[in-house]
Amino acid sequence: MTKRADRRGDALSKEKIVAAAILLLDAEGEGGLTFRALAARLATGSGAIYWHVADKGDLLAAATGTIITQALDGVAPDLDPRQGIRALALRLFDAIDAHPWVGAQVSREPWQPAMLRIFEGIGGRLMALGVPQPAWFDAWSVLVNYIFGVAGQNAANARLHAPDTDRSAALATIAARWAQLDAAEYPFLRQLAGPLRDHDDRDQFLAGLDLILAGIGTVR
Amino acid sequence: MTKRADRRGDALSKEKIVAAAILLLDAEGEGGLTFRALAARLATGSGAIYWHVADKGDLLAAATGTIITQALDGVAPDLDPRQGIRALALRLFDAIDAHPWVGAQVSREPWQPAMLRIFEGIGGRLMALGVPQPAWFDAWSVLVNYIFGVAGQNAANARLHAPDTDRSAALATIAARWAQLDAAEYPFLRQLAGPLRDHDDRDQFLAGLDLILAGIGTVR
């Protein structure tokens, strides 16, 4: 009973469709994924795509799952719990930095296997870290919310600027505006203009994660 | 030179359009806001709306700004810094809980006056809290990311379930699935099923916020 997958080498398959969708999303951004563009790229019609994929949500979920799974597979398994959480979070950050559209999708499919792996990856390491059981849920929840929250922010920023905009120029513009705010009304933001201009998103993400881990560490 | 605003009492205005848009968004969810539905509700045509509003993004930004500004106006100004941050965060949480579509929009317009008020509201209180200056940016950034991150999650959840779905039933379903996960692969999530089923989103948000504040408190 030969599987019908390779009756023809050039046959469509969900994998090929998802791969093409990822290329399209990376190249054109969230709005670039349309069934017409996808059909053109795959040299087929939209009906053929719908044979393999339920709808656009299904397609986005599959594409997101692919990226997330790849990211998770790269996490070294033999780190101590704290470094393990940092490594897991950073892999996710980097994956979403490279594919910003993932950030907008990731929270919508909390039952996906890839999500469960993340949830367990965080939680298991919290147990290993010695967090007392009554605090497990709070600690897990704040970490997950932070990690996915930053992901969503990144996605929003990517949607905001064109894919090729100069990030440091945009940042400098905002910083300049903050520096000129009224001193009586916005004393803090004026001070923040400098750090905002010079910061690195990835370092900043990690610094926040460490602050949260420090907070979790105070629970005894 | 009389302003032309009330030449006619029933004249269109950006305020009236935004108010109708908010009603529509609250009643029908994010997909419910269309220019056709809006025009029908205002008994006019889409062209008339475009005279007052640049495009759909402008409309959503204005609606979001309205909700956020209302929420901020309710924060008592005379609280100690820590309670002030909690109060500010809770007002935002409640506003987005009541209008979930705000959560998806809020990060897209970081230059809006309402956003600046939030940013300064958090930062100013961090200064008052005695956080040392080198840590200001990290502490501010983790708080802002967490608050807006949870907002985005709420929006995603609201998009996921129909507006009238029973939240506790949906939660119980997920919890039941987690409780049946493979014990070797998902030891943590199995333990988490109970707390997940019983938790309250608002309390959970606040618990996470307190953990982050505890982490910020360790910086000396």
Add this chain to the structure above:
DNA sequence: ATATCAATTGGAACGCCGTTCCATGAATGT
């Protein structure tokens, strides 16, 4: 009062989207 003119309106029309439908072609079982 009337003429003039810019501000404003309402709705038709355009192009694109996700999705559905279906006539056709290709592989397989008998």
Add this chain to the structure above:
DNA sequence: ACATTCATGGAACGGCGTTCCAATTGATAT
């Protein structure tokens, strides 16, 4: 060889954001 199932590609549908424009309204000048 046929019948059957799987798979394809493209036409067609309804709805969206947006643009366009003829008609109307109200303020102003005469």
